[in-house]
Amino acid sequence: xxxxxxxxxxxxxxxxxGGVLAGIGAHGATAAEQLAETFPTRxxxxxxxxxxxxxxxxxxxxxxxxxxxDPHDTGLQNGWHTGFDFSQPDVRSIAVPGxxxxxxxxTDGYFGMGWYCSTFELSPDASLPRTxxxxxxxxxxxxxxxxxxxxxxxxxxxxxxxxxxTPHACPGQRHxxxxxxxxxxxxxxxxxxxxxxxxxxxxxxxxxxxxxxxxGLHRTVTLQRLPPxxxxxxxxxxxxxxxxxxxxxxxxxxxxxxxxxxxxxxRVSSALTFAKGRATTTLSVPDARLWxxxxxxxxxxxxxxxxxxxxxxRYALEIGLRTVQVAGDRLLLNGAPIHLRGAALHxxxxxxxxxxxxxxxxxxxxxxxxxxxxxFRSSHYPYAEETLDLADRMGxxxxxxxxxxxxxxxxxxxxxxxxxxxxRQDFTEMFLRDRNRPSIIAWSLANEPQDAFAxxxxxxxxxxxxxxxxxxxxxxxxxxxxARTLEQDRPLTLVGMDHSDPSWVELGDFMSLNRYPGWYxxxxxxxxxxxxxxxxxxxxxxxxxxxxxxxxxxADAIAGTHRDPPEIWSEEYQADLIENVLAACASRPWIVxxxxxxxxxxxxxxxxxxxxxxxxxxxxxxxxxxxxxxxxLRRLWAGT
Ligand code: GCB
Numbered sequence: 185x186x187x188x189x190x191x192x193x194x195x196x197x198x199x200x201x202g203g204v205l206a207g208i209g210a211h212g213a214t215a216a217e218q219l220a221e222t223f224p225t226r227x228x229x230x231x232x233x234x235x236x237x238x239x240x241x242x243x244x245x246x247x248x249x250x251x252x253x254d255p256h257d258t259g260l261q262n263g264w265h266t267g268f269d270f271s272q273p274d275v276r277s278i279a280v281p282g283x284x285x286x287x288x289x290x291t292d293g294y295f296g297m298g299w300y301c302s303t304f305e306l307s308p309d310a311s312l313p314r315t316x317x318x319x320x321x322x323x324x325x326x327x328x329x330x331x332x333x334x335x336x337x338x339x340x341x342x343x344x345x346x347x348x349x350t351p352h353a354c355p356g357q358r359h360x361x362x363x364x365x366x367x368x369x370x371x372x373x374x375x376x377x378x379x380x381x382x383x384x385x386x387x388x389x390x391x392x393x394x395x396x397x398x399x400g401l402h403r404t405v406t407l408q409r410l411p412p413x414x415x416x417x418x419x420x421x422x423x424x425x426x427x428x429x430x431x432x433x434x435x436x437x438x439x440x441x442x443x444x445x446x447x448x449x450x451r452v453s454s455a456l457t458f459a460k461g462r463a464t465t466t467l468s469v470p471d472a473r474l475w476x477x478x479x480x481x482x483x484x485x486x487x488x489x490x491x492x493x494x495x496x497x498r499y500a501l502e503i504g505l506r507t508v509q510v511a512g513d514r515l516l517l518n519g520a521p522i523h524l525r526g527a528a529l530h531x532x533x534x535x536x537x538x539x540x541x542x543x544x545x546x547x548x549x550x551x552x553x554x555x556x557x558x559x560f561r562s563s564h565y566p567y568a569e570e571t572l573d574l575a576d577r578m579g580x581x582x583x584x585x586x587x588x589x590x591x592x593x594x595x596x597x598x599x600x601x602x603x604x605x606x607x608r609q610d611f612t613e614m615f616l617r618d619r620n621r622p623s624i625i626a627w628s629l630a631n632e633p634q635d636a637f638a639x640x641x642x643x644x645x646x647x648x649x650x651x652x653x654x655x656x657x658x659x660x661x662x663x664x665x666x667a668r669t670l671e672q673d674r675p676l677t678l679v680g681m682d683h684s685d686p687s688w689v690e691l692g693d694f695m696s697l698n699r700y701p702g703w704y705x706x707x708x709x710x711x712x713x714x715x716x717x718x719x720x721x722x723x724x725x726x727x728x729x730x731x732x733x734x735x736x737x738x739a740d741a742i743a744g745t746h747r748d749p750p751e752i753w754s755e756e757y758q759a760d761l762i763e764n765v766l767a768a769c770a771s772r773p774w775i776v777x778x779x780x781x782x783x784x785x786x787x788x789x790x791x792x793x794x795x796x797x798x799x800x801x802x803x804x805x806x807x808x809x810x811x812x813x814x815x816x817l818r819r820l821w822a823g824t
Contacts, residue, residue, distance in 0.1 A: 395532065630663075
């Protein structure tokens with residue numbers, strides 16, 4: 185923003201051993217936490233989404249949970265981890281999934297510990313002896329107990345994590361599941377909060393980023409029941425050779441499985457032979473029907489484990505055959521140049537907050553379509569899997585982004601080090617969750633990192649500090665190198681703004697630039713501002729020769745505010761400015777995409793530059809009604 189348990193094998197074990205899955209930072213930990221963390225069981229990344237099928241069963245634990253606030257962090261010593269019920273006056277019902285902030289009158293500005301409690305009981309089923317607990321998103325950190333026994337911890341919101349809980353989940357017995365969500369806004373977190381001068385915080389709540397820091401269990405909590413030997417991870421890569429697609433497949437199975445399996449895609453199939461729990465094969469698909477925005481053709485890859493003809497496990501993975509690459513100053517999908525036309529989004533709606541609301545997800549992607557959009561960035565954190573399901577089905581091109589928003593590099597070195605560790609973990613988890621999705625065409629490793637701390641605190645133009653520029657470069661080199669060890673095909677990018685050191689943005693395979701001509705830059709003078717931006721982009725292109733994505737631009741418009749001649753804050757100004765910027769970009773083919781900020785108005789922290797605690801740069805209002813700019817884009821992009 186300008187202003188403002190069980191042992192784990194294979195890849196996952198390797199990652200954990202490498203420290204990638206590091207958990208809660210020590211910052212601010214209570215004695216009880218430190219004790220509990222002496223023998224922590226860290227969550228494993230959730231590589232395969234739970235599914236029900238011939239050999240698997242999903243139990244959705246969503247619904248009304250018991251909930252209580254723990255502002256003094258005494259819940260653990262008071263035994264809340266063993267469970268609690270409504271005999272305690274402070275225990276209330278809460279919807280899961282959902283942010284806690286807007287569900288009650290007294291929790292809106294609460295960013296401490298929140299305790300969730302529910303129960304579950306498994307039916308006896310000898311074919312499904314193993315159970316994995318999966319939490320879709322806990323913002324920000326979580327500790328999990330079953331029947332009072334600590335199962336493990338996880339840090340980082342917006343991404344799923346798992347624990348195998350087989351020893352703790354006995355069929356026919358009722359178990360008490362407790363999750364403590366730690367939503368403190370701390371400087372060593374990603375994104376960080378609570379870091380500004382306590383006497384003069386710029387925003388309330390005290391976050392540097394421009395969206396409300398909703399907290400709680402935001403996505404589904406599920407149990408996946410599994411057979412004794414099962415598939416743990418599937419990785420696919422597509423290569424094209426003329427009209428033939430080659431699909432490279434790696435499958436990881438539990439317990440170092442040494443047996444056999446099979447993969448099938450339509451009419452093509454191949455045997456799998458596992459060694460130490462891992463098997464690889466390649467399927468060749470002649471005259472392949474590729475996935476693209478014009479034809480988002482999805483196919484089911486069936487993966488099976490078998491023993492002497494007996495089916496042990498089966499997993500069905502939806503995939504789309506497509507390639508993506510950067511060639512010179514173009515972005516190619518299936519070998520042909522593509523243009524990313526769309527808007528950045530936020531997971532945000534009244535009452536649910538950032539909690540999963542499927543109807544809103546469907547609505548948002550329909551609105552994107554309505555204006556003729558074909559692309560979005562999951563700003564500023566990985567979105568719910570259902571959103572990506574829809575993108576896969578609708579042929580929408582997505583840039584997946586980790587929650588690294590507004591990183592700053594003049595902060596304490598220990599905070600910067602903790603953030604880097606968290607960013608690496610976030611990328612690993614996002615990659616493992618989303619790597620097989622055709623809609624994800626690139627990864628963004630940060631949004632608007634800033635040279636100087638002060639820039640993050642209030643939009644002051646600061647002279648870039650050499651030290652913070654160097655610290656940032658070390659940070660991003662490490663993060664890019666980590667991402668490259670996992671992702672071999674998709675381009676990587678870093679979304680920069682005018683306070684981001686150019687050396688950071690240059691690390692990207694394409695350069696994503698947020699610019700606000702006519703808004704933060706030369707407000708009210710759109711023609712001059714757009715010309716300045718275009719000249720800057722010409723210089724950047726001449727210097728780097730890389731594709732450029734205008735990853736954000738736009739203007740606030742308060743719905744119902746009209747001015748002639750157009751003035752800032754009016755619907756007319758927003759619509760005209762957007763058209764003006766698009767025209768400047770259209771004549772530059774190396775500008776491979778234009779993402780408007782943003783699809784819908786959304787809630788922010790309180791700050792003097794955000795009337796009504798809203799960011800009004802939406803093309804649609806927060807209740808998803810079109811402003812003039814949406815109608816204008818419909819004409820320009822959808823041709824209607
Ligand atoms: C940005 C940020 C986004 C803000 C936007 C704004 O550059 O990436 O999070 O909401 O500007 O409206 O200031």
